[in-house]
Amino acid sequence: MFQNCLICTDFKDGLYRLVDFVSNLANNGLKRIIFLHSISVWEDERIAKVDEEKIAQAKERLAPALDKVPNGVEVKIEVLSGTVKDCVLQLIETYEIDVVFTGMPVRNALETKIFGSHTLDLAPATTTPLMVLRPQLISTYTYEELSLRTKHFWRYLLVPYNDGDSAKYLLERIKQMAQNQPDGSFEQCLLLWVIDDGGRSHELSEYHLQQAQEKLNQVQQQLETLNLKVNTEIRQGNPLEEILDAAIYYDISAIATACQYRSNFLAWTAPSLANDILSQSWFPVLFFSPEK
Incomplete structure (x- = not known):
């Protein structure tokens, strides 16, 4: 069963809401929970300074995950610079991740071809299972609904x-x-x-x-x-x-x-x-x- 999970969020997919449900996630057998937000790397020094601010903002936004952590569960926040795929692959190795949570909008084949998908980029690059959640749904769940959903994935x-x-x-x-x-x-x-x-x-x-x-x-x-x-x-x-x-x-x-x-x-x-x-x-x- 899964024990070490990586939860990837771009703050538009709704997955960042899982920071409020660490105890529920542990109910699924998870012992290590890592939250990841990746930020693009820019060459311009002025832009790079802005990215440092984004990193601080992302860490603050994910910080509630560190509150009320159950005994026997490890929770960490990672905000990294780089592509989503590179950051995910790096953390899979670092934390021995055995399941990756990712968001992927519901799209037809043409939309996927035009807009691309981080999930489809990641899928052939790793043997680690992907837990794909729909932003259109997880973003609209009430707190009570999401609490129930996160207990029994x-x-x-x-x-x-x-x-x-x-x-x-x-x-x-x-x-x-x-x-x-x-x-x-x-x-x-x-x-x-x-x-x-x-x-x-x-x-x-x-x-x-x-x-x-x-x-x-x-x-x-x-x-x-x-x-x-x-x-x-x-x-x-x-x-x-x-x-x-x-x-x-x-x-x-x-x-x-x-x-x-x-x-x-x-x-x-x-x-x-x-x-x-x-x-x-x-x-x-x-x-x-x-x-x-």
């Missing part, structure tokens, strides 16, 4: 599964996550297999449904040995639409997803279910980056 995960390479990789990461977890931090998961049978015969669809159920039953047994409560469901239709609909129906905490490609830039820009979930899901997304 991973209690009930939706795990898309189709027996492909990325799905098998995701399953292995979920198994690792389930081991040595604090009580209540990760209790349940929904294994969801979505079959897109457009234009296929009824007999072929029935065959695929039977195969999918058999494989889901096998995976369910594996996860239940790790003291997880596991539900399974098979749906037919558009994978992203069915995943989001199931997340609403089952009261999911977050959607888990993964991919296996790392160095091929074209693979990251090509359409895929993982990219669709990262870019378009309103739910929190736990993304497992590919192994090196």
